[in-house]
Amino acid sequence: MAKLVTAVIKPFKLEDVKGALSALGIAGLTVSEVQGYGRQKGHTEVYRGAEYQVDFVPKVRIEVLVDDIDAAKVVDSLVAAARTGKIGDGKVWVTSVDEVIRVRTGERGLDAL
Amino acid sequence: MAKLVTAVIKPFKLEDVKGALSALGIAGLTVSEVQGYGRQKGHTEVYRGAEYQVDFVPKVRIEVLVDDIDAAKVVDSLVAAARTGKIGDGKVWVTSVDEVIRVRTGERGLDAL
Amino acid sequence: MAKLVTAVIKPFKLEDVKGALSALGIAGLTVSEVQGYGRQKGHTEVYRGAEYQVDFVPKVRIEVLVDDIDAAKVVDSLVAAARTGKIGDGKVWVTSVDEVIRVRTGERGLDAL
Ligand SMILES: Nc1ncnc2c1ncn2[C@@H]1O[C@H](COP(=O)(O)OP(=O)(O)OP(=O)(O)O)[C@@H](O)[C@H]1O
Ligand SMILES: Nc1ncnc2c1ncn2[C@@H]1O[C@H](COP(=O)(O)OP(=O)(O)OP(=O)(O)O)[C@@H](O)[C@H]1O
Ligand SMILES: Nc1ncnc2c1ncn2[C@@H]1O[C@H](COP(=O)(O)OP(=O)(O)OP(=O)(O)O)[C@@H](O)[C@H]1O
Ligand SMILES: [Mg+2]
Ligand SMILES: [Mg+2]
Ligand SMILES: [Mg+2]
Numbered sequence: 001m002a003k004l005v006t007a008v009i010k011p012f013k014l015e016d017v018k019g020a021l022s023a024l025g026i027a028g029l030t031v032s033e034v035q036g037y038g039r040q041k042g043h044t045e046v047y048r049g050a051e052y053q054v055d056f057v058p059k060v061r062i063e064v065l066v067d068d069i070d071a072a073k074v075v076d077s078l079v080a081a082a083r084t085g086k087i088g089d090g091k092v093w094v095t096s097v098d099e100v101i102r103v104r105t106g107e108r109g110l111d112a113l
Numbered sequence: 114m115a116k117l118v119t120a121v122i123k124p125f126k127l128e129d130v131k132g133a134l135s136a137l138g139i140a141g142l143t144v145s146e147v148q149g150y151g152r153q154k155g156h157t158e159v160y161r162g163a164e165y166q167v168d169f170v171p172k173v174r175i176e177v178l179v180d181d182i183d184a185a186k187v188v189d190s191l192v193a194a195a196r197t198g199k200i201g202d203g204k205v206w207v208t209s210v211d212e213v214i215r216v217r218t219g220e221r222g223l224d225a226l
Numbered sequence: 227m228a229k230l231v232t233a234v235i236k237p238f239k240l241e242d243v244k245g246a247l248s249a250l251g252i253a254g255l256t257v258s259e260v261q262g263y264g265r266q267k268g269h270t271e272v273y274r275g276a277e278y279q280v281d282f283v284p285k286v287r288i289e290v291l292v293d294d295i296d297a298a299k300v301v302d303s304l305v306a307a308a309r310t311g312k313i314g315d316g317k318v319w320v321t322s323v324d325e326v327i328r329v330r331t332g333e334r335g336l337d338a339l
Contacts, residue, residue, distance in 0.1 A: 004206065008256050009329065018168070022154070028204065030121050030149040031169065036256040041248070055244070056257065065206060075327060082329050089329035091254065091338070093230065093291060096324060098209060101188060103122065103195050103202035112204070117319065131281070135267070141317065143234050143262040144282065178319060211322060214301060216235065216308050216315035225317070 001109060002097040003071040007062040008036055009082040009090035014060050020081035021064065024074060027113060030063040040087050057088060065100055067110050115210040115226060116184040120175040121149055122195040122203035127173050133194035134177065137187060140226060143176040153200050170201060178213055180223050228323040228339060229297040233288040234262055235308040235316035240286050246307035247290065250300060253339060256289040266313050283314060291326055293336050 009017060014031065021029065035056035066074050071094055082090050102112040122130060127144065134142065148169035179187050184207055195203050215225040235243060240257065247255065261282035292300050297320055308316050328338040 002206070003324070004208070007329075027154075028149065028151040030147050030172070030174065030204075032145060032147040032174065032258060034256050034258040036254065038254040041253075059256070061256065061258065065204065075325070079327055079329050079332065085330060087330065091256075091291065092327040092329060093228070093323050094325040095208060095230070095321060097206050098116070099188070099207040101192055101205040103120075103192050103205060104198060104200065106192065115319070117321070140267075141262065141264040143260050143285070143287065143317075145258060145260040145287065178317065208321060210319050211229070212301070212320040214305055214318040216233075216305050216318060217311060217313065219305065 001068055002065050002100050002113060003068050004095045004097050005064045005066060005071060005074055005078065005092065006095070007078055007082065007090060007092040008034060008059045009062065010084065010088065011058060011060045013082045013084070014062070016081040017062065017078055020077045021074065024070070024077055026064060026066065026074060028065065032061045034059050034061040038088060038091070059090065065097065065113055067113060114181055114222060115178050115213050116181050117208045117210050118177045118179060118184060118187055118191065118205065119208070120191055120195065120203060120205040121147060121172045122175065123197065123201065124171060124173045126195045126197070127175070129194040130175065130191055133190045134187065137183070137190055139177060139179065139187060141178065145174045147172050147174045151201060151204070172203065178210065178226055180226060227294055227335060228291050228326050229294050230321045230323050231290045231292060231297060231300055231304065231318065232321070233304055233308065233316060233318040234260060234285045235288065236310065236314065237284060237286045239308045239310070240288070242307040243288065243304055246303045247300065250296070250303055252290060252292060252300060254291065258287045260285050260287045264314060264317065285316065291323065291339055293339060
């Protein structure tokens with residue numbers, strides 16, 4: 001069935017990630033603004049040229065529902081597009097989805113993607 | 114056990130969805146503001162009377178924890194309430210939850226809903 | 227593998243929860259602003275000294291990816307830190323994660339946490 005790929009990335013990398021997913025033919029995406037920290041909590045992380053001493057750094061959270069079969073290449077592509085090589089590049093995780101429904105048509109399962 | 118029903122819908126449909134869930138006796142709900150696109154990325158979608166040429170359209174993300182047994186009717190009811198018949202109506206997905214805890218009482222499982 | 231612990235709590239309890247998780251050596255955290263209601267929808271709930279008659283009360287949503295083995299103690303500790311004993315203290319749920327990737331290094335699985 002479908003997988004849900006969730007990614008928390010640097011906000012300025014959203015355009016690159018969108019492009020990478022489009023190139024794979026991914027039809028949809030949901031984005032929200034979040035804040036977070038990883039292993040370097042308490043250390044500085046650079047955001048928009050400013051150093052953040054604070055714990056929470058602004059990030060973008062992305063959710064993409066994909067066909068099970070495409071999950072691995074979506075993840076690889078997303079991770080490559082989001083990477084800068086500097087700390088704070090982000091985290092991606094994959095979960096299993098029991099059911100998907102497209103509201104307008106009522107389609108279910110992979111047809112609903 | 115419990116299921117998590119997540120829906121990304123048109124913001125003006127939130128009240129209808131809330132009503133539909135209340136009518137089913139659903140006790141709680143979590144809502145956040147997101148942006149997204151579906152299959153018509155790059156085409157226009159109407160939001161508050163304005164046409165969006167942009168990729169990202171404002172949506173509302175809803176999360177509802179429900180008893181496994183109620184999941185199907187919650188989904189049907191939510192989908193019906195969110196539908197306008199126009200593109201961009203939204204996506205709903207269901208995932209399995211291992212454990213739920215009600216913070217105030219420490220109750221677990223279905224009692225925690 | 228990994229579990230995802232999601233919590234919707236009172237915003238002023240975020241610092242306590244962060245402290246409790248740090249004390250357990252939890253490396254990262256993602257936070258977003260949400261609104262919600264639980265079982266007392268339509269009744270009042272106090273937020274920043276004001277009584278909310280409205281349905282939606284501002285909450286903070288926390289996501290923590292943890293090693294399976296640590297999930298139970300993370301939940302207990304988070305719940306204890308978030309509790310005030312008053313209504314609206316929040317909900318915590320645990321889901322299973324198929325895969326985690328650390329974007330900068332490409333590490334996978336528990337190494338990625
Ligand atoms: N364990 C976690 N649980 C939930 N969210 C996390 C976790 N770790 C990181 N995040 C989220 O991902 C964002 C980016 O994390 P980050 O890339 O700093 O991870 P990291 O493991 O510290 O890797 P790096 O060493 O490359 O910085 C954080 O700001 C946070 O929002
Ligand atoms: N594959 C997806 N992954 C994650 N979120 C999605 C996905 N597809 C759609 N969404 C979210 O749902 C919202 C509404 O999607 P939308 O209803 O446009 O889907 P659609 O498949 O294009 O259906 P329609 O043809 O009726 O417009 C999007 O703005 C986005 O936030
Ligand atoms: N069934 C649910 N599904 C999704 N989110 C929920 C659900 N129930 C509660 N929440 C979220 O958790 C927040 C806090 O819920 P709350 O603590 O009021 O739950 P409760 O069961 O009413 O417990 P209490 O009696 O202690 O108030 C809500 O504002 C909402 O965001
Ligand atoms: Mg880091
Ligand atoms: Mg669409
Ligand atoms: Mg309540």
